[in-house]
Amino acid sequence: MKKLLAAVLCLVLVTGCGWQDDSASLRNYTRRDLGEVSALVYAGREYIPFCVVSKADRGVLLGYVDGDRDDQVHAYRDLPPEQWIVSSLTMDAGAILMKERSVTDIPEGLTAEYPQI
Secondary structure, eight states: OHHHHHHHHHHHHHHHTTOOOOOGGGGEEEEESSSSEEEETTTTTTEEEEEEGGGGGEEEEEEETTTTEEEEEEEEEEOOOOEEEEEEESSSEEEEEEEETTTTOOOOOOOSSSSOO
């Protein structure tokens, strides 16, 4: 009886302490093939590859690509995610900085390494 009571108490504590699946609040980006490169699309915005960056430059996790938890999208440093995002795979060492297609104001120190289509 004590074991059953302890199990019920643990269950109440785990479910009642605000634990929740945060993946519901994350965005679902979709990949769009552009020929030489792929774009990521979310909420009417299309992000195209800009340059390679370090995974250390990633900010908060914004979401996943096509629901794949290994294909992650993060904010880039302190830049607005409506303009700049970082795409990375959990198994790769690097990451790709992507800019929203209409962005023309490029932060100092960044240079395009991909064709700007």
